[in-house]
Amino acid sequence: MKKQILILGTALTIASSLQAQEIPQTEVPSIIVNEFSKNYPEAKDIEWELEGNQYAVEFELDWNTDHELWYDKQGKLLKHKEDISEKDLPKAVSETIKSEFDGYAIDDLERISQSGKVYYHIDFEALLKEDWEVVIDNKGSIISKKAD
The missing domain is CATH 3.10.450.360 (Nuclear Transport Factor 2; Chain: A,)
Known part of the structure; x- marks a missing residue:
């Protein structure tokens, strides 16, 4: 059952990412921007998206170290995806x-x-x-x- 829930969650994430809309940082709630900036002050190439009722940010920290974060409207971090070796x-x-x-x-x-x-x-x-x-x-x- 847990595997089915994870697979369903993954499928929903993929489906919602297809409907994501790129937005300027000025349209992201300040609580989210502040939380992100506090935790990742060295972030570069920052891109924000609105996916349903979640805010996603893609960014880089180092050479080829891509990250994606998903926040809810209250600024709670829901998911973190990062490239690793x-x-x-x-x-x-x-x-x-x-x-x-x-x-x-x-x-x-x-x-x-x-x-x-x-x-x-x-x-x-x-x-x-x-x-x-x-x-x-x-x-x-x-x-x-x-x-x-």
């Missing part, structure tokens, strides 16, 4: 990758923090093999796996 993976996730995706290269790797839990969204690719889009929790359990 393979060396940043927990041991349990690395072990799952080695055992389940031997011979595959990681094409894209993101850490997603939401509702007090951490997930890793990974795109795998290999020559002459089917590509995979996988979500693994921080304990190394595969939450979802679909051909890409």
Whole structure:
């Protein structure tokens, strides 16, 4: 049941992102802008979007370190998605990758923090093999796996 809820949540997030509207920072509630600015004062290339009743901000901190945050209207952080490198993976996730995706290269790797839990969204690719889009929790359990 938990897997179905996560898959449904992921599908809804993807569907809502297709309907997102880019907005200027002046249209974002000040409580959200202040919270963001306080926590990420070095943010660059900042872009705001309104997705339903949530505000999303995409930004960069370092070279090739992209982040996305989602806030509710009251300024509460709902979700944080960030690009990471393979060396940043927990041991349990690395072990799952080695055992389940031997011979595959990681094409894209993101850490997603939401509702007090951490997930890793990974795109795998290999020559002459089917590509995979996988979500693994921080304990190394595969939450979802679909051909890409």
